[in-house]
Amino acid sequence: MQATTPNRKASKILVCDDDLMVRVLARECLEAAGMDVIDAEDGIQALEAFQSELPDLVFLDVEMPGKTGLEVCAEIRALPQGMNVPVLIATGAEDADSIDRGFNAGATQYKTKPINWSLLSRDIRYMLRAAEAFNELKAQEDRLRYLAYFDHLTDLPNRRSFNEQLRRNLIDGHKRESLTGLIVIDVDHFKRINDSIGHERGDDLLRNMAVRIQDALTQIATIISDYPGAAVTADPDSLAFELARPGGDEFTVVVRNPASIEHLADIGNAIMESLNDPVEIQGHALVLTPSIGAAMAPLHGQTPELLLRHADAAMYAAKADGRARLRVYDESLEDDAELQLQLEEDLRDALDTGGLRMMYQPQIDTRTGEMCGVEALIRWQHPTLGAIPPDQFIGVAERTGLIRPLGDWILREVDADARKSGSNFPRSVSVSINLSPIQFGQSNFVSHLTQIIKQLDLNYTVELELTEGVVMTDAEHNLDKLRQLKALGFKLAIDDFGTGYSSLSYLRHFPIDTLKIDRSFINDIGTPDGDGIVRAILGLCHALDLTVVAEGVETKEQALFLADHGCQILQGFLLGRPMPVGDLMAASEQNYLPLITDSGSSTQAS
CATH class of the missing domain: 3.20.20.450 (EAL domain)
Known part of the structure; x- marks a missing residue:
């Protein structure tokens, strides 16, 4: 039975053995099963063929002049494109130590000589199917792992990544005795906009907003030179931003080593200005206005939870002040704590x-x-x-x-x-x-x-x-x-x-x-x-x-x-x-x- 279908590309097998007869028999056996065969007579040729041809499976003899099959296998595994390619090693040795050395070098399967040629194509098909199933599951896991850390709509770090960003920067800032800022950005009336233009256009708006904020942040580092003493209090090379989308219509920026509260506020205002121009979405010119809250560690809190709570409080205060503005946290916003106490009693x-x-x-x-x-x-x-x-x-x-x-x-x-x-x-x-x-x-x-x-x-x-x-x-x-x-x-x-x-x-x-x-x-x-x-x-x-x-x-x-x-x-x-x-x-x-x-x-x- 042929290994290919009209819509399926033939599997490509690299056969490496210094014995010409083995290479000829392997080619006849595998080509009869519908596979394409590339052969190499030594390890050097095998490595060159692997990198140029990118085979689906490698068949290696252990004992070869120059590089042994185990050395070739290890070098293939060290290549990015060779990490998951199945490798079948053939050898005359049957002792446990030889087999262990093969698996330690990265072999997927071990076959002892003499080769049963009638079963080789079947064994290779099974290895290819197993590798395909593994790679599909691995791709799914990699994709899901990516989704665990990144927002699939904007490709920005998600809430989990943001929490880790903030915690890491606060620990680093404490060690360096430097400042760490947090900016929280929330789109005004986004639900109303989303309901009126539809979720698809709403998603386009959020993607556009992410790009604008990111572009603004790449230009903001020069702001530091406008502050007296900035060269002493903050090294321009250490100013850094980490943008994230924790969810919904909210974005966050962790600011490493801002010069002062005023500097943090100017960064927030620069972000706001970057969002002023109308956004063209499918023929609609829409103006987005953000409410922005900012808080600074260690002044406004030294834990992620406290700093985020205070930046959120400042953002909600900006909304209460009429929206489309920035507020920096101050103690007057503690009135929110009274509301929380009242909610506790009422609950x-x-x-x-x-x-x-x-x-x-x-x-x-x-x-x-x-x-x-x-x-x-x-x-x-x-x-x-x-x-x-x-x-x-x-x-x-x-x-x-x-x-x-x-x-x-x-x-x-x-x-x-x-x-x-x-x-x-x-x-x-x-x-x-x-x-x-x-x-x-x-x-x-x-x-x-x-x-x-x-x-x-x-x-x-x-x-x-x-x-x-x-x-x-x-x-x-x-x-x-x-x-x-x-x-x-x-x-x-x-x-x-x-x-x-x-x-x-x-x-x-x-x-x-x-x-x-x-x-x-x-x-x-x-x-x-x-x-x-x-x-x-x-x-x-x-x-x-x-x-x-x-x-x-x-x-x-x-x-x-x-x-x-x-x-x-x-x-x-x-x-x-x-x-x-x-x-x-x-x-x-x-x-x-x-x-x-x-x-x-x-x-x-x-």
Whole structure:
């Protein structure tokens, strides 16, 4: 049987042996199997042929004049293009030491002489297939690792990279007794702009903004010469910037060794000026105005958390002052701390008086169109401030120790909803509940959770959702904790997959049932990069036999793409917004196939 198909390029094999008969027999055998053969009679020729021809596999004899096969193998492995090419070494020696030397030199497989020529092409085909599968998985892992550190929309460092940038620069600044600045940039009214021009044009705006800020930063170093004493207080060569996009419409700049607070403010103003000119997006001339906050270490804080909090406070103060301006942090902004204290008191009251409520967002099986699960989402309607976003009040709970009673309340409330609603709560669905990093990190979390579930009537599946960062922090300890949760009967899901470590190792070794693809990747479906990323994640999950949930599905096109590429479960506004428990039965009786297949209407589910 031929090794090639009409659409597949023939595999290229480099055969190196000083025995002419071996080279002739190898060529006849491999060419008969549809492979292309390049031969070399010694190690020098083999290395030259490898670099000029870039073969798919190398067949090497060990004993050759000049360079031995082991030396050639080691030199191939030292080349960037030779790291992953399979190498088959042939030798007459069968002792363990000889075989070990071959593998230590980088051999993929070992074959003893005399060669069984009838099996050689089969063995090489197997090696090529294994190498192809490995390289595909490696490419997926490399891509996901890139996504763990970089924002795929702008190619700037993402939130995780930013956190590491800031921490590294603060440590370095402390050692050098120099200043470190932080600038936070937020686009004014971006949500309104995004809603009016569409997400695709909104993404174009963010890419344009990233380029403008980066261009401005490359020109800003000369500003330092305008400051008296700058040559003494800051070396121009040490002034450096690290731009990042932590998420949404926010950018950050870590400034290493600014001359002064005034210098930091001028850098911020130069960034603002770089964004003044209108942006031409598909025939629309749009003017972006940023609100910018700045803070300086050590004056405004010496830890990443404190410096970021103060730069954020300055940015929000700039918005409150009328937007399109810059504010440098000062102590008058501490009023925000009073608001946080008030929120803490009000959250305690809400826990005691029933001011919180649970909502449930449907999860739809793409194979049947039926509701197979719900995500439990907590909501807080403040009596005077209105709806408080979960990320805001959960942050308050984490900082104040309220996260444990809040987590207990969520579990008990979900169970109470299941009991009191009777037939309105479909028992066939699983319920996903988010775990806070602080909550999961508590030393007695599992034992405390064990006591809670003993008091509940959990005759339905509960899936606990954690982020990648939570799982990978102290991975060895967390592996044991996850196993204990599995033993209690919980399913485990990784939330926002693709934005953290995205490592094959933890997916292989941790007892994970489900991956939830982050909504930022779903938003990019329809673009070449976006489609490729989602396909890579789905391929990885299928290879590891994991269930995949796509979050943030808002269009039928996204649903069709995901269903066509084997995503098992969809969640998003297209299929249903978060709803009270009383509406769940009606949602569970609906069939959603018309929304996720080519037939039927694309009207949003209610």
